[in-house]
Amino acid sequence: MGVLFFLLIITFLFGQGKGELTTYGESQKRYERKVVIGLYPTFESMNFFVETEYCPLNAKVCYSLGKWGYRFLPKVVTSVSKEIYDWLITQRFDKVFFSKERVVLLSARAKVEVPYGSIRAFYLQNVDYEGFKKKVLEYLNGELAKPLKEILRASRKVRYEELPSKERGTFIREKAKEVGIPAKLLEKLLNSAYVFALYIPRTHGELKIKQVKKETLFGVKILYKAELKLPINFKVVVFKLEGESFKTYKRTFSGTSGGVIFSPTVSKEFPFRPTPEDLIPLVERAFFESVKSASISASYELKKDDNFAIFTVVEEVKGRRVFADVGVLEDLRVDAPYDVFLMENGRRSYKGFVKARVVSINCKKREWSEFELIKGSVEFKDQMREHPWTGLFVFGGFKVSPFTSTGAYQGTLNFNTFSLGLSLDLGYSLNVRYLSELWLSLGFSSGFSSNELNYNFGFVSRSFKSHSLSELFLSLSKRFYFTNLGLYLAPTLGFSSLSLSSEDQLQNKLETSSLSLYGGLSLGYNFSPNLEVSGFLAYNQLFGTKYKLNGTDITNFGDRPNLKGGLSFGIRINYHLPIVGFMSRLYRKPSKVCLKR
Numbered sequence: 001m002g003v004l005f006f007l008l009i010i011t012f013l014f015g016q017g018k019g020e021l022t023t024y025g026e027s028q029k030r031y032e033r034k035v036v037i038g039l040y041p042t043f044e045s046m047n048f049f050v051e052t053e054y055c056p057l058n059a060k061v062c063y064s065l066g067k068w069g070y071r072f073l074p075k076v077v078t079s080v081s082k083e084i085y086d087w088l089i090t091q092r093f094d095k096v097f098f099s100k101e102r103v104v105l106l107s108a109r110a111k112v113e114v115p116y117g118s119i120r121a122f123y124l125q126n127v128d129y130e131g132f133k134k135k136v137l138e139y140l141n142g143e144l145a146k147p148l149k150e151i152l153r154a155s156r157k158v159r160y161e162e163l164p165s166k167e168r169g170t171f172i173r174e175k176a177k178e179v180g181i182p183a184k185l186l187e188k189l190l191n192s193a194y195v196f197a198l199y200i201p202r203t204h205g206e207l208k209i210k211q212v213k214k215e216t217l218f219g220v221k222i223l224y225k226a227e228l229k230l231p232i233n234f235k236v237v238v239f240k241l242e243g244e245s246f247k248t249y250k251r252t253f254s255g256t257s258g259g260v261i262f263s264p265t266v267s268k269e270f271p272f273r274p275t276p277e278d279l280i281p282l283v284e285r286a287f288f289e290s291v292k293s294a295s296i297s298a299s300y301e302l303k304k305d306d307n308f309a310i311f312t313v314v315e316e317v318k319g320r321r322v323f324a325d326v327g328v329l330e331d332l333r334v335d336a337p338y339d340v341f342l343m344e345n346g347r348r349s350y351k352g353f354v355k356a357r358v359v360s361i362n363c364k365k366r367e368w369s370e371f372e373l374i375k376g377s378v379e380f381k382d383q384m385r386e387h388p389w390t391g392l393f394v395f396g397g398f399k400v401s402p403f404t405s406t407g408a409y410q411g412t413l414n415f416n417t418f419s420l421g422l423s424l425d426l427g428y429s430l431n432v433r434y435l436s437e438l439w440l441s442l443g444f445s446s447g448f449s450s451n452e453l454n455y456n457f458g459f460v461s462r463s464f465k466s467h468s469l470s471e472l473f474l475s476l477s478k479r480f481y482f483t484n485l486g487l488y489l490a491p492t493l494g495f496s497s498l499s500l501s502s503e504d505q506l507q508n509k510l511e512t513s514s515l516s517l518y519g520g521l522s523l524g525y526n527f528s529p530n531l532e533v534s535g536f537l538a539y540n541q542l543f544g545t546k547y548k549l550n551g552t553d554i555t556n557f558g559d560r561p562n563l564k565g566g567l568s569f570g571i572r573i574n575y576h577l578p579i580v581g582f583m584s585r586l587y588r589k590p591s592k593v594c595l596k597r
């Protein structure tokens with residue numbers, strides 16, 4: 001039996017009628033605000049299931065509990081719609097929201113409510129991707145394009161753009177009455193129109209219920225921990241009004257939460273083994289987290305297209321300080337990179353890039369934001385174009401880490417380790433000026449050493465020659481850029497958990513676990529906003545070290561090792577990630593300061 005669905009963010013983006021901005025043309029064009037109309041969402045299926053596993057305490061394997069079925073409730077759909085709008089349709093657009101009784105027009109500096117008009121709502125039952133595009137196009141050309149035809153013809157006939165302000169207002173009111181469209185909305189439709197329709201395929205998740213032992217003040221308790229992933233991968237289908245009908249736009253945008261591996265994971269502990277009904281709030285939260293992650297990804301994809309990205313002109317240059325006429329109204333975030341171009345004879349040539357440092361509150365009047373020149377050169381009236389960016393990087397690196405032991409165990413172990421992890425610009429993700437260029441890194445490293453660690457105590461001597469190291473680390477670094485060569489210095493403070501394992505010829509196994517605080521300095525170079533390389537020095541200070549020999553704790557024995565850290569060095573390569581995955585929790589929504597004012 002078919003299920004009734006609402007349109008999942010049908011968004012109508014109405015742009016200027018002088019052609020797309022895929023090239024900048026002969027002059028320095030500025031971003032012109034567009035209007036977005038949004039309705040309730042639609043899914044391919046409101047029903048979905050999660051593959052469920054149960055892992056008993058101390059069990060070596062988990063077993064399947066089958067597929068647990070769920071359904072998206074209207075309140076969840078409403079929350080999903082709002083979440084996507086907050087990320088995808090920011091203050092850079094004028095917004096239009098349809099309710100049952102009226103239309104709310106939300107511009108940069110004003111809110112206007114008008115009667116609903118005669119536009120019919122769009123409903124859709126179960127449909128595949130191709131059917132979805134077909135149905136949306138039929139709706140647009142049958143419902144929205146029809147009243148626009150006469151308006152567009154009339155506006156062209158009377159050269160609407162050339163009318164004096166008073167006559168233009170009279171024209172709009174008269175035509176609005178004829179077709180039943182609110183005058184304020186009609187004023188936005190007189191040039192050309194883009195429509196965004198968002199399609200979410202059938203959703204599947206993975207749930208694992210683990211039986212765990214937890215120590216409390218009242219003794220040991222057995223709990224059940226539920227961990228759930230509900231990845232999302234949607235497509236934003238774009239339609240453009242060409243002449244008197246809508247046609248499919250040249251490209252489709254996508255948003256993904258990162259798949260099963262990288263999508264956000266939500267968890268909750270229960271005093272009992274949960275049933276499917278017990279997990280409904282957790283399922284809703286998992287879907288909401290994945291929608292946020294996918295929406296950030298879709299926003300990134302949207303900025304790749306010149307029609308929807310912000311571009312501006314350099315207004316003033318003071319050394320490496322650059323000023324431009326953009327701000328919160330254009331959804332400018334702290335540390336956001338902008339590419340700089342020289343415009344000559346209608347062509348543009350790349351000159352370098354800048355990053356936003358002070359974002360102007362340009363709600364009521366035009367105010368410049370301040371940027372810092374990172375690499376290249378910049379001059380008055382150069383073109384600046386928003387660089388698609390998430391502020392998240394994946395890194396790989398190589399490091400040499402020395403550890404020295406004294407006492408009964410003597411020797412120096414030089415570990416060659418390889419690392420992999422993520423780095424996030426907290427200034428950009430949280431959109432806080434005072435966190436500008438503060439980077440959070442987390443990762444894992446592993447390596448080996450073939451140095452000798454000699455044990456001599458009493459009449460016993462051993463030589464440990466096979467060593468392995470694994471490390472989980474978390475660090476904060478603050479970048480300071482200098483000159484215009486893309487170079488930076490970054491003092492770093494970090495924390496890590498170390499595990500070392502050593503064996504001798506007789507397979508005696510020495511295990512060491514320790515915590516480490518380390519401080520250091522990095523020297524980095526930006527090839528572009530998306531690619532960096534850095535070299536670093538850091539000193540490790542170990543504490544809380546414990547030792548085991550063949551499984552027996554020897555931490556308090558007199559013949560234990562006495563391991564100390566040392567000065568490590570290495571190199572790291574950072575590459576930009578368009579998918580934020582589980583790191584999306586560290587992202588703050590775009591500013592709404594102008595709406596509050």
